[in-house]
Amino acid sequence: MEFCRLELLIVSAILRLMAILLATAYDPLDPYGIINIKWDVMSWTPDGYVVSLPGWTLGWTWARKEGIWSIVGAQATDQGEWSKLKGNIPYCCKRNPAVVDLLPGVPKNHQFTDCCKGWLTWIVTCSYLQMLASKKQTCCVSLSSFYNSKITPCPSCACGCQNEHNCAMSQPKISSVVESNTPVLQCTEHTCPIRVHWHVKSNYKEYWSVKISITNFNYWMNYTQWTLVAQHPNLNNITKVYKFVYKPLMLYNSLNETGMFYGVEDYNDLLLEAGPDGNVQSEMLLGKDKNRFTFHRGWSFPLKIYFNGDECMMPPPDSYPFLPNSANLNLVASSTLVTFLLLIMLVIHHSNGH
Known part of the structure; x- marks a missing residue:
């Protein structure tokens, strides 16, 4: 009877621990827990509310x-x-x-x-769709990661739809552009001139890495001295940036979770027109803060991306390539759980011995 009661206590403790570990969640649309008070106007008069x-x-x-x-x-x-x-x-x-x-x-x-x-x-x-609020979007963001085979593309029609833009399947000739006003954008599902791809590349004990790719889909546009601004909570601990120049932006007093990337002069500061050379790429190595770092709930992806000062359309949060169900505990939580289970096994073994 005593042993059965002990087993029940152990099961109860496991369930409580699992509930604590799984209760933490990250909302990429609200990283700082901001509360917005929304009002409904119930009545009004001719001169006001x-x-x-x-x-x-x-x-x-x-x-x-x-x-x-x-x-x-x-x-x-x-x-x-x-x-x-x-x-x-x-x-x-x-x-x-x-x-x-x-x-x-x-x-x-x-x-x-x-x-x-x-x-x-x-x-x-007001809550709104970014697609409806910014009807002249100029860039979009796609996402991928090493821990999930899913690739999250740019939202469809992020910068318009193909039936609204008579896009070109291949590079148009100059004469046809002049004579028939053929659009200069390459046909894509998102119809944006610029796509930024954020790929979570690797995970180490003290560091993790991200690859950033910028692709130009405009056949007749070269972007000179382009800039890319990203917001992510781990940008306050960048260890190394390859092929791009990086400068932190202090937006909120001492909070440096926003940074600007731009090309190296005479190397990749010119983003060429659509085609094989119409992209630039970089990798960055970020140090881990064990109190904040996690791959859970899309934390590893950016909160916002801007290209040349314009905000890029992000995919909806529920489409992010999340951790598989079998790996939804972060490294710290997993090690804690293993330690806890080993302790339980010792307790059971000790109880059986008596």
Whole structure:
């Protein structure tokens, strides 16, 4: 009876551990956990909208004993009771804080983007399809990886559709271009002049590598001194970049997860027209941060790509080449699970001995 109870406890512990390991997920569309407050206008008058005061209140309940140490652009309606706290005191220690907007005119160091409207004005954040929002897309992104045979192509009609663009199956003659205004783009499913391909190439103990390829599908366009900007959380730890020049871009104070690539002068800074020479390629080696690195949930792919200042169309997140089901635990989680199972085997062996 005691041994059966021990087995039940072991199974329960395994299930809990598996739930913890599999619960972590990464959303490539929301890498920083940003909360956008969306509004529905329920009624309006000839001279405006009907809005109750205050305009918005954001509240939640902490799971444990968390608190708010600092806040910018808003304020808590109640900061809680500090009498039992010693030492470094948080801004708010309530288990269920409520946060509202600040009034206009607060000091600059207390403001944040689109804040401080006194609850009366708000910014509406709408969910939209990038394809519909940017109808003149000029580039797209395709994805692949060494751990999945699937290749995720550029979204179909990312820059238009073939029936909208009378594309050319082969390089048109100059006379036909002039006489019949034949389009200069090579026929593709995406119909973009530029495609950027991001390939997760290899995985080592301390490093992992990515290959970037830029292909020109425009028969009569050479891109001189092109630039490619990428956003990825591991760009803050680039070890080596081959064949391209790389410069980090500090967009958010000390956050350097965005960088710019461009060609080496007189080598590949000229991206030639469509054809065998109409592409440039590079590889980069990135150091691993064991607290963040994972191949799970598409983390290894870029958040955004820009070519010559234009944002490129990314594939939908559910089409990414994810890890196979048999390998959906990252390296750290797998080693933890193995250690845990070995410990369980020792416990069972010890129990059988008694």
